[in-house]
Amino acid sequence: MYEGVVQDLIDELGRLPGVGPKSAQRIAFHLLQAEPTDVRRLADVLIEVKARVKFCSICFNVSEDEQCRICRDERRDPSVLCVVEEYKDVVAIERTREFRGRYHVLGGAISPIDGIGPDQLHVKELMPRLADGAVTEVILATDPNLEGEATATYLTRLLLPMGLRVTRLASGLPVGGDLEYADEVTLGRAFAGRRSASD
Ligand SMILES: [Zn+2]
Numbered sequence: 146m147y148e149g150v151v152q153d154l155i156d157e158l159g160r161l162p163g164v165g166p167k168s169a170q171r172i173a174f175h176l177l178q179a180e181p182t183d184v185r186r187l188a189d190v191l192i193e194v195k196a197r198v199k200f201c202s203i204c205f206n207v208s209e210d211e212q213c214r215i216c217r218d219e220r221r222d223p224s225v226l227c228v229v230e231e232y233k234d235v236v237a238i239e240r241t242r243e244f245r246g247r248y249h250v251l252g253g254a255i256s257p258i259d260g261i262g263p264d265q266l267h268v269k270e271l272m273p274r275l276a277d278g279a280v281t282e283v284i285l286a287t288d289p290n291l292e293g294e295a296t297a298t299y300l301t302r303l304l305l306p307m308g309l310r311v312t313r314l315a316s317g318l319p320v321g322g323d324l325e326y327a328d329e330v331t332l333g334r335a336f337a338g339r340r341s342a343s344d
Contacts, residue, residue: 151173151177154173154176155169155170155173156169158172158173197209199211200232200250201213201216201250203216203274204216204247204248204249204250205232205249205250205251205252205267205270206232206235206248206250207232215235215239215247215248216247220245221245221246221247222245222246222247223246223247223279223280224246224279224280224281224282225244225245225246225247225280225281225282225283225284226246226247226248226249226274226275226280226282226283226284227244227246227247227248227249227283227284227286228248228249228251228271228283228284228285228286228287228300229248229249229250229251229286229287229324230250230251230252230253230254230287230288230293230296230324231250231251231252231253231325232250233325234250234286234288234324234325235248235250236325237324237325237327237332238286238324238332238336240329240332241329241332241333241336242333243332243333243336243337244284244336246282246284249267249270249271249274250267251266251267251268251271251287251296252265252266252267253265253266254266254287254288254292254293254295254296255292255295255296255299256292256295263299266296268300268303275304275307275309280309281309281310282309282310282311282312283300283304283309283310283311283312284312284313284314284336284339285297285300285301285311285312285313285314285342286314286324286336287324288323288324289314289318289324290323293324297313297342301313301342301343305342305343310341311341311342311343312339312340312341312342313339313340313341313342314332314335314336314338314339315334315335315336315337315338315339315340316335318331318332318335
């Protein structure tokens with residue numbers, strides 16, 4: 146244990162993903178020895194990114210306003226909702242131009258080993274969006290890996306009893322990978338060939 150503010154810094158760094166206690170200590174001592182201008186630049190960019198970038202209050206996509214561009218767009222199809230893990234998946238799917246509905250960004254995937262369950266994701270915010278019956282199809286576009294599969298299975302069980310059409314992307318995506326790494330044509334085909342999650 147170190148004194149006061151040095152220990153505070155180590156504690157804060159240790160809360161970052163992938164930074165263990167040893168790394169936190171190493172980064173802290175690096176910062177202590179660094180030029181004040183370099184540390185100031187890092188501090189400024191941390192504050193700036195939090196001040197400028199927000200998340201959409203409806204779908205949790207990255208947005209500079211209260212609601213994102215896609216949620217505000219009247220031309221989007223209100224009957225189809227695509228559930229993704231991260232906002233970078235929204236970017237990947239938008240690039241395919243295959244999808245005209247709206248999104249719901251979970252903020253990750255179910256991963257018991259990392260202590261991430263449905264409560265750590267934006268699952269509870271998904272339910273009110275389906276309550277008025279406007280959405281008739283939910284497309285589960287989670288990553289084609291273990292966590293993505295677990296998340297899609299969980300959501301399928303949750304959504305099917307609500308009488309919604311629940312679909313999954315067609316196979317053909319690189320297994321074990323991230324949705325965002327699939328090329329536009331492959332991802333577009335997976336979208337067009339989506340299948341019902343109930344069979
Ligand atoms: Zn939005």
